[in-house]
Amino acid sequence: MKALLLLAFVSSGLLASGCGETPSRAKTDGPPPDAGSTTTGDAGDSGTPGDSGTPDGSGTPDGSGTPDDSGMNDSGATIYEEFNPWSGNTSPDGVWRIAGVWTGTGGNVLDPALAALTSTYPGESSSGFLSLTVQANQLRGSEIQTIAGYGYGYYEVRMKVSPTAGICDSFFWIEAPSYGSREWDIEFLTNEPWISSSNSGKVHYTIHPSGKSYTADLPFNPSAGFHRYGFLWTPGKIEFTVDGQPSHSFTDAALNSSATGFIMMNAWTGNPNWGGGPPTQNATTVYDWVKFYAGATSIPK
Secondary structure, eight states: OOOEEEEEETTTTEEEEEEOOOTTOOOOOOOOTTOOSOOSSOOOOOOOOOOOOOOOGGGSOOSOOOBOTTSSBGGGOSEEEOOOOOSSSBOTTSSEEEOOSEEOGGGOEEOGGGEEEESOOTTOOSOOEEEEEEOTTSSEEEEEEESSOBOSEEEEEEEEOOOSSSOEEEEEEEETTTTOSOEEEEEEETTSGGGGOSSOEEEEEEEETTTEEEEEEESSOTTSSOEEEEEEEETTEEEEEETTEEEEEEEOGGGSOOOOEEEEEEEEOOBTTTTBOOOSSOEEEEEEEEEEEETOSSOOO
16 A cells, blocks of 8 residues: 655745555655755655656767677667766766655655765676665665656666665656556565575566556576576566566556656665665675666667
């Protein structure tokens, strides 16, 4: 059951409402629609819907036409964000916004100080990484989202889940501009037994508003290394993928829609039925890149 939250945007005096989380919902409450930059305070619904267009700057394909570490050719991607470091909470191309400070999923304070962009990551040859951290012993996490909304196509992330028990890590799409009711989730719950396994894991897929869900077994521990997770959304159907291979699909009337939505990632804590926590030490999830292929009807190769 969805909970309805009423949150005051302190610094502007605006009042807005937004849907809160259920155990299968990775939801946030962002700044008001007229917020052009991140502002301190609790907030209601946010975001600026619009045509996806073709982003420029750091979020675009590099034009080389050469495959990256995914084995996919990136030259056709509408968005290809490598998370090379930038200053401030908004990316230079205006595609991404780091969240906060405000209250979001699970009553967590989403703090941009807990989101870090770095040029390198140990053991990785690619450049540009985003780290989202949940602070130890607190309901305090981190989040990033696109500023515009996007529709049908293929969405994919390369990420390494936190090895620390007690959080929920995510990659998801949520309907713009008011954060619902449509939402397609990929989530990892680090309070599950796989967190201590050497060769197994689980990933949770959920679509809203139907609440249909599926838990897929993985032949690896997703906290032990980087892997690709994605979904192909076409009219009436969504197909989730792991390392470019089909994992599970749903068909649903809500998937047949002209809606656009924000691409989002977050790390949060405190729900005993969905990730557990708070963690006893800082828990960090690392994202290498995000790609979106607008209008794709098959998984890009």
